[in-house]
Amino acid sequence: MPSIALTDAHKFLDLNSVKELPDTHAWTSQLDSGGGCDGPDPEGVPVIDLNDGAAQELIGYACKTWGVFQVVNHGVPINLLDEIEQTGRSLFSLPMHQKMKAARAADGVSGYGVARISSFFPKLMWSEGFTITASPADHARLLWPHDHRHNQFCNTVDEYQKAMNKLAGRLMWLMLGSLGVSSDDVKWASLKEDGTQEGCAALQLNSYPACPDPDRAMGLAAHTDSTILTVLHQSNTSGLQVLREGARRWTTVPPHPGALVVHVGDLMHILSNGSYPSVLHRAVVNRTRHRLSVAYLYGPPTNVKISPISKLVDHSHPQMYRPITWTEYLGTKAKHFDKALTSVRLCAPRTGFVDSNDHSSVRVG
Ligand SMILES: C=C1C[C@]23C[C@@]1(O)CC[C@H]2[C@@]12CCC[C@@](C)(C(=O)O1)[C@H]2[C@@H]3C(=O)O
Numbered sequence: 001m002p003s004i005a006l007t008d009a010h011k012f013l014d015l016n017s018v019k020e021l022p023d024t025h026a027w028t029s030q031l032d033s034g035g036g037c038d039g040p041d042p043e044g045v046p047v048i049d050l051n052d053g054a055a056q057e058l059i060g061y062a063c064k065t066w067g068v069f070q071v072v073n074h075g076v077p078i079n080l081l082d083e084i085e086q087t088g089r090s091l092f093s094l095p096m097h098q099k100m101k102a103a104r105a106a107d108g109v110s111g112y113g114v115a116r117i118s119s120f121f122p123k124l125m126w127s128e129g130f131t132i133t134a135s136p137a138d139h140a141r142l143l144w145p146h147d148h149r150h151n152q153f154c155n156t157v158d159e160y161q162k163a164m165n166k167l168a169g170r171l172m173w174l175m176l177g178s179l180g181v182s183s184d185d186v187k188w189a190s191l192k193e194d195g196t197q198e199g200c201a202a203l204q205l206n207s208y209p210a211c212p213d214p215d216r217a218m219g220l221a222a223h224t225d226s227t228i229l230t231v232l233h234q235s236n237t238s239g240l241q242v243l244r245e246g247a248r249r250w251t252t253v254p255p256h257p258g259a260l261v262v263h264v265g266d267l268m269h270i271l272s273n274g275s276y277p278s279v280l281h282r283a284v285v286n287r288t289r290h291r292l293s294v295a296y297l298y299g300p301p302t303n304v305k306i307s308p309i310s311k312l313v314d315h316s317h318p319q320m321y322r323p324i325t326w327t328e329y330l331g332t333k334a335k336h337f338d339k340a341l342t343s344v345r346l347c348a349p350r351t352g353f354v355d356s357n358d359h360s361s362v363r364v365g
């Protein structure tokens, strides 16, 4: 529960102009920069070349052991990555009153606002976000009512969403393929006639302004994504950290030029019957650089019941999760946050395995 009343004035503070960390954003005790501090991991988050003949196998290993990996030779043009980043920067650099015109409604999903998970934490995060769930046109007209920049925004977002849909579909099949699952086993996930992948997605632009007191601030608190998978483009400033299954320390995912980060999400955790655990991750901030990230949160068609793939269920691997649609799961996440996966669990996890949402030794805030 929030320890102080967080008003809209706190939530829509212009972080770019703040010279001292306000109490509303000071995380002191929750920030486990001591107990779980980032340090060099001798192995590091895997970087996988999608042109490598062994890519599927490498992805399988990365999903089992890390829940996250980076991909290169992914087919998304570098200039499109630069353009979406520039688009994000121009959006977040608009005056606050303009961004507020596209503010996310209290019960809504898309638009401008603080991190949706903020309500689970006593302090605010050092970030602002913009979520696009369908066409960007309505947002664009609100943000840039009088000039041509709204066309540029729409074109870039449309092109990026198409490229991401293709890549996310390909990655999903590489992940499922590595488990021995084929399109005959998951009917809803087959390719459409135009070559695009069936499925729904949200595009999340995240902005983390330079922070006067980064050690006491939190960019985006620890969470897992409620997706099948997430494809993340991070700018050349580091900030993304992941908690490896069973590890006690956060590991930085270093920006790798042209690479995209892929997170295993909660729905892949369910589909794989727990074999590919969703990854707990967070974003930290820094004193001098304004960091931007763009997440493509990919899931199934919203009304399809997702449950462990029957091929992965047998006597020694009983079905661990009950069927649930993406819409239902997002509702569960909004209510139970880090207990969402556990709340749809049917039986106790196998020995040596925990739901990533269940990290009892690690504070998620
Ligand atoms: C599809 C979605 C996943 C998300 C909730 C949402 O409806 C749209 C925004 C997504 C996002 C992005 C930042 C982190 C996150 C936890 C959040 O608060 O909003 C995720 C949500 C999620 O994966 O649960």
Ligand SMILES: O=C(O)CCC(=O)C(=O)O
Binding pocket: 204, 206, 220, 225, 232, 234, 239, 240, 241, 281, 282, 283, 292, 293, 295
């Ligand atoms: O900014 C980042 O690196 C992480 C963003 C993220 O986790 C998200 O949008 O879900």
Ligand SMILES: [Fe+2]
Binding pocket: 223, 224, 225, 230, 281
């Ligand atoms: Fe995330």
